[in-house]
Amino acid sequence: QKEVEQNSGPLSVPEGAIASLNCTYSDRGSQSFFWYRQYSGKSPELIMFIYSNGDKEDGRFTAQLNKASQYVSLLIRDSQPSDSATYLCAVNILGGFKTIFGAGTRLFVKA
């Protein structure tokens, strides 16, 4: 079992819709959780991080964490074509020295 699992997609949503990206992790000791966005041919960039159960909102993005279910999600409201990218879920383990990344979910937002 991979330590961080994501649906590879592609996930296709129409412009203006809500995109929902999901991630599960295996290490119950994980403390910090991240969502990175990566445009084709570019390097990953951080969108959000979360370490408490519940929701965390930042503009059009909401990260959701459920440690009991070992589940992290990212919601993108009012999706725009510029949101089309691969979204990487990442989890800190071993007290933060290592970050394990999922394989990423490709998102397409259709105009």
Place this chain on the structure above:
Amino acid sequence: DAGITQSPRHKVTETGTPVTLRCHQTENHRYMYWYRQDPGHGLRLIHYSYGVKDTDKGEVSDGYSVSRSKTEDFLLTLESATSSQTSVYFCAISELQLAGGDNEQFFGPGTRLTVL
């Protein structure tokens, strides 16, 4: 943008040759990482460093070595390149915040390596 550069940005080499990739940062961050990214696998950690001369292995370290003689430079060496090491290599830096902090990583632009 965080001050991270990687060199070279593109390299084509032949099987069996040694290759060294360089990561240079101007942020004075303590932690540096080397990842490889392949389709279907996402980012996989090769080696990381938690200080000058302090390094440790990641999940895919076989065939790779690293060195960090200065805070700003982290070198990745493929001792004898193989076709399976064809990949995109990313360097990242972070400044670990203790007690559950965010440990955001900032990534360099990547090096595309092709081993023929």
